[in-house]
Amino acid sequence: MGYLESIASPRDLRELTPEQLAALASEIRDFLVRTCSRTGGHLGPNLGVVELTMAIHRVFDSPTDRVVFDTGHQAYVHKLLTGRMAGFEKLRQEGGVSGYPSQAESPHDVVENSHASTALSYADGLAKAYTVRGEGRHVVAVIGDGALTGGMAWEALNNIAIAKNSRLVIVVNDNGRSYTPTIGGLATALTSLRTSPRYEAVLELIKKRLNAVRGIGPATYDVLHAVKKGMKDAIAPQGLFEDLGLKYVGPVDGHDLAAMEQVLEKAKRFDGPVIVHALTRKGFGYDAAEQHEADQFHSPGPFDLETGEENPKGEIWTDVFADEMVRVGRRRKDVVAITAAMMHPVGLDRFEAHFPERTFDVGIAEQHAATSAAGLAMGGLHPVVAVYATFLNRAFDQVLMDCALHRCGVTFVLDRSGVTGDDGASHNGMWDMSVLQVVPGLRLAAPRDATRLRELLGEAVDVDDAPTVVRFPKGPPPEDLEAVDRVGGVDVLLRNGARDVLVVGVGSMAATAVDVGERLVAQGIGVTVVDPRWVKPVDPALVDLAGDHDLVVHLEDNGRVGGVGARLLQELNDAGVTTPFRLHGIPQEFLDHAKRAVILERIGLDAQSLARGIVEDVTALGEGAATVEVHRQP
Numbered sequence: 001m002g003y004l005e006s007i008a009s010p011r012d013l014r015e016l017t018p019e020q021l022a023a024l025a026s027e028i029r030d031f032l033v034r035t036c037s038r039t040g041g042h043l044g045p046n047l048g049v050v051e052l053t054m055a056i057h058r059v060f061d062s063p064t065d066r067v068v069f070d071t072g073h074q075a076y077v078h079k080l081l082t083g084r085m086a087g088f089e090k091l092r093q094e095g096g097v098s099g100y101p102s103q104a105e106s107p108h109d110v111v112e113n114s115h116a117s118t119a120l121s122y123a124d125g126l127a128k129a130y131t132v133r134g135e136g137r138h139v140v141a142v143i144g145d146g147a148l149t150g151g152m153a154w155e156a157l158n159n160i161a162i163a164k165n166s167r168l169v170i171v172v173n174d175n176g177r178s179y180t181p182t183i184g185g186l187a188t189a190l191t192s193l194r195t196s197p198r199y200e201a202v203l204e205l206i207k208k209r210l211n212a213v214r215g216i217g218p219a220t221y222d223v224l225h226a227v228k229k230g231m232k233d234a235i236a237p238q239g240l241f242e243d244l245g246l247k248y249v250g251p252v253d254g255h256d257l258a259a260m261e262q263v264l265e266k267a268k269r270f271d272g273p274v275i276v277h278a279l280t281r282k283g284f285g286y287d288a289a290e291q292h293e294a295d296q297f298h299s300p301g302p303f304d305l306e307t308g309e310e311n312p313k314g315e316i317w318t319d320v321f322a323d324e325m326v327r328v329g330r331r332r333k334d335v336v337a338i339t340a341a342m343m344h345p346v347g348l349d350r351f352e353a354h355f356p357e358r359t360f361d362v363g364i365a366e367q368h369a370a371t372s373a374a375g376l377a378m379g380g381l382h383p384v385v386a387v388y389a390t391f392l393n394r395a396f397d398q399v400l401m402d403c404a405l406h407r408c409g410v411t412f413v414l415d416r417s418g419v420t421g422d423d424g425a426s427h428n429g430m431w432d433m434s435v436l437q438v439v440p441g442l443r444l445a446a447p448r449d450a451t452r453l454r455e456l457l458g459e460a461v462d463v464d465d466a467p468t469v470v471r472f473p474k475g476p477p478p479e480d481l482e483a484v485d486r487v488g489g490v491d492v493l494l495r496n497g498a499r500d501v502l503v504v505g506v507g508s509m510a511a512t513a514v515d516v517g518e519r520l521v522a523q524g525i526g527v528t529v530v531d532p533r534w535v536k537p538v539d540p541a542l543v544d545l546a547g548d549h550d551l552v553v554h555l556e557d558n559g560r561v562g563g564v565g566a567r568l569l570q571e572l573n574d575a576g577v578t579t580p581f582r583l584h585g586i587p588q589e590f591l592d593h594a595k596r597a598v599i600l601e602r603i604g605l606d607a608q609s610l611a612r613g614i615v616e617d618v619t620a621l622g623e624g625a626a627t628v629e630v631h632r633q634p
């Protein structure tokens with residue numbers, strides 16, 4: 001039996017000798033590689049924090065001391081050291097551990113939100129709470145160099161710098177990368193810290209030399225030490241953090257357990273906020289990850305253990321977007337592209353390869369991306385901002401007041417919209433079609449397949465007086481679904497003449513809507529299945545169609561509250577259309593992690609249960625029920 005199985009809590013770490021700790025670190029790496037080769041997951045980030053996490057749990061006393069992980073994708077080691085090894089069998093799957101901290105899983109876990117750059121704000125609040133309550137608990141925040149490029153992190157640092165008696169230790173996990181090398185002035189400043197001679201080592205050398213000089217030596221050293229700021233700037237420019245008034249310790253080798261423990265012990269004794277700058281390597285200890293140029297195995301799918309080759313994924317929606325963006329870029333010299341540190345994941349790498357001067361990586365800074373895009377539009381260009389749908393949440397005000405208020409022609413492409421599943425509650429892109437409903441002038445499109453994505457992207461970049469949004473889900477696009485007719489701007493996908501039921505399938509739900517329609521036809525029920533394409537503003541043809549049918553069934557891969565269906569209902573009401581209406585969407589809840597298909601079935605967005613419910617409604621209506629009984633989803 002190895003050491004890992006014997007670790008039920010971090011306290012067990014303190015019984016181990018240095019040799020046993022080294023063996024444990026090796027076991028953890030082997031376990032992570034083997035597990036992620038089966039399940040996929042954030043292997044690279046977690047291989048980079050093995051010793052760092054062990055050191056934190058040996059020096060601090062979780063859960064009395066709180067350990068907060070920024071983004072949380074690098075918390076697998078933390079989970080292994082807090083007794084959850086068994087849950088990795090089904091990592092990020094139903095019944096297994098989530099890929100992020102989870103309060104339901106353990107009292108050692110604090111922050112579940114996977115949105116980056118929040119850890120320091122949580123930590124600032126926690127540390128202040130313990131100060132106010134008079135509790136001598138420490139708070140340790142682990143934040144990556146990438147997450148440090150997010151604005152919230154600097155809002156927090158600005159406050160932490162004056163919280164002089166906060167027992168807060170910030171561990172900067174500096175591996176030089178987000179997915180790709182971290183960009184911007186911050187990265188340059190971290191590099192200068194990373195590459196400067198070790199300040200302490202040089203200071204020790206000076207101390208030894210001067211103390212050897214009888215009489216004046218020690219006094220001279222004291223004078224020198226008194227101007228250590230000047231020395232530090234000379235030896236190791238500390239401006240980045242020290243100019244904020246923050247105590248800085250480092251850089252330290254984040255893979256040297258003893259060195260990390262020594263520095264953390266020093267930081268722990270310092271009665272105020274302190275930054276520990278740890279240098280680590282993403283993917284450390286597994287060659288295939290370390291040498292993976294694209295992103296050092298940031299979040300691979302299942303892969304071959306021997307070769308490190310990822311199992312082939314096949315074409316996904318992102319690939320369709322990536323290729324179409326190159327075509328758009330060729331015909332439209334004014335189109336530029338912006339990513340928030342996710343060039344490849346959002347499909348802009350091909351555009352960048354063709355048009356590097358028209359491609360901007362702003363770091364993990366979606367708010368800046370949106371307002372910078374407004375500036376680009378004001379400057380006569382048409383920016384395409386590509387982000388995962390859930391991450392646009394934090395740029396809502398920028399979309400509203402910087403883009404829409406000024407009628408800027410900016411196109412937001414939202415990948416991973418709807419239920420994503422694997423990454424848990426904060427990754428589902430279930431918010432955009434609700435929050436964006438309130439943005440005056442903004443136009444929103446939801447393509448049902450690859451061809452419509454190409455069409456709608458082209459239509460979106462042609463709009464130069466309002467923000468536009470094109471959103472699509474995670475995974476492979478369905479086969480193309482050709483329309484049999486178009487009414488106004490609405491595609492008719494299926495109809496059999498009778499007008500019993502109008503099924504509205506938004507975006508990725510159009511394929512499900514056609515499946516439902518075919519089941520209804522087989523039951524002799526009259527049905528029309530439509531895809532609105534542009535869902536905001538609501539197409540008047542959709543209102544007319546609803547008025548011509550006995551029942552409307554609306555399907556969308558977005559939260560039920562305030563989404564497209566809610567808006568359509570409002571339009572029907574305003575138009576005096578009283579057709580009974582069933583709104584099917586994602587329940588307005590935080591959904592636990594599981595595969596997308598599993599979740600869609602669980603929440604009733606599968607064709608079989610939808611069709612069954614419609615047959616019951618039509619029967620009820622046929623029996624003279626004035627309206628269908630409303631079974632509200634939660």
Ligand SMILES: Cc1ncc(C[n+]2csc(CCOP(=O)(O)OP(=O)(O)O)c2C)c(N)n1
Nearest residue numbers: 045114115116144145146147177178341391
């Ligand atoms: C607001 C937000 N934007 C984008 C992401 C996607 N994302 C997840 S991890 C990551 C890179 C994080 O880099 P870093 O903080 O350096 O951590 P590392 O992976 O290097 O350990 C990004 C961009 C996110 N989680 N949150």
Ligand SMILES: CC(=O)[C@@H](O)[C@H](O)COP(=O)(O)O
Nearest residue numbers: 071073114299345416423474
């Ligand atoms: C932690 C984070 O936000 C990303 O790494 C995300 O987990 C990637 O998601 P995909 O695997 O869907 O690209």
Ligand SMILES: [Mg+2]
Nearest residue numbers: 144145146177
């Ligand atoms: Mg990093």
